[in-house]
Amino acid sequence: MATIKDIAQEAGVSPATVSRVLNNDTSLSVSVETRDRIFSIAERLQYKLSRLRRMKREGEMSRSQFGLLMWTSMEEEHQDPYFSAIRNGIEGRCEELGISIVKVFRGSMPKEWQSLDALDGLIVVGTIHADDVLELYNRPDRIVFVNHSIELPEFDTVKLHFEQATRAVVSHLTGLGHQRIGYIGGNDYIHRLDQQQEDEVGRESRSVFFERAMSELGLFEERFVKLAEWSPNTGYAAMNQLLAEKDRPTACFVGSDPIAIGALRALHEHGVSVPEDMAIVGFDDIEVSAYLNPPLSTVRVHTQHMGRSAVQMLLERMDGREAAVHLTLNTTLIVRGSCGGDVS
DSSP, X not given: OOOHXXXXXXXTSOHHHHHHHHTTXXXXXXXXXXXXXXXXXHHHTTOSHHHHHHHHHHHHHHTOEXXXXXXXXXXXXXXXXXXXXXXXHHHXXXXXXXXXXXXXXXXXXXXXXXXXXXXXXXXXXXXXXXXXXXXXXXXXXXEEEESOSSOOTTSEEXXXXXXXXXXXXXXXXXXXXXXSEEEEEEOEEXXXXXXXXXXXXXOOHHHHHHHHHHHHTTOOXXXXXXXXXXXXXXXXXXXXXXXXXXXXXXXXXXXXXXXXXXXXXXXXXXXXXXXXXXXXEEEEOOGGGGGSSSOOEEEEOOHHHHHHHHHHHHHHHHTTOOSOOEEEEOOEEEOOTTTOSSOO
16 A cells, blocks of 8 residues: 655655645645645555545645625625625635635626636626626636526526515415515616626516415405515605505515515504504514514525535536536525514
8 A cells, every 4th residue: 555655755755745735734835736746646556545535625625716796785785684694605615615715796897807717616696697707707617606586507506495485474474364465575687797788677586476376365466566676765665655555455575674674664654553554574584683673574594505505516516516506495484573473
């Protein structure tokens, strides 16, 4: 059986250097060529093959450089922690593995952007047109799209099970006796990085599945659906519109917790009791939701796990996986005081 001394002799380095290279000692100053030569000799001499392959993968992983492309600005992340939690999951997992995120890109494509093909992988957070992404990084097998609203069969994707989440909310509210149920949410956009192209407006998943679930029950009313932007202002304005409706809703599903905060303000200003006169369920379970008055019922989303999963999928691609994988994560309905029923 080959020894470290055998490998060192053939590689022309000291046994100590071989040992440190095989154990991925990052403090060792050694060229990539020398490192690769040591691993190649060790493999040929069949030095502890299973352990060797694991160490080689770990060493390659620690030298990996990923890019992160996000549509949301820092200000938008501050207003809605949903995307910042995904980013934190990505960055946290990369830090644990010693992977460098060398570039974080935001917004539209400035002229100074160059090809990103030198990166080992790219994670895209948000609905950005895939054609634009490929113009920057033409390696479809090394791109993971997170929270993209349309189907992308040829790419790895991580998304939420919006249908499961929406049906859980509708089931809970109708189980409490509500039949007139509204929906407040934001418009969905397929963003273009190329400034010469206009963003495309699509159907937002929660509103689509809300309409489907309510229609199956014979309860859907289009006048109770209000879509605008993803902000508390939208919730405030939309709830005011719903309150002006004849036979207004007795319950409302809201597409994000920040929008729900705006909706709650409108209800408080109109003296509408929550949940007695209007039940409210949000989406995201941001930290402040449990401290509102009343505490906000909401759909808990495992956003950090979405980010961590995206990193893992890139590593699998680097390890040789060829087929695209589509990961769909379930959510959890958290029942609090804003909608009644069994309280978590």
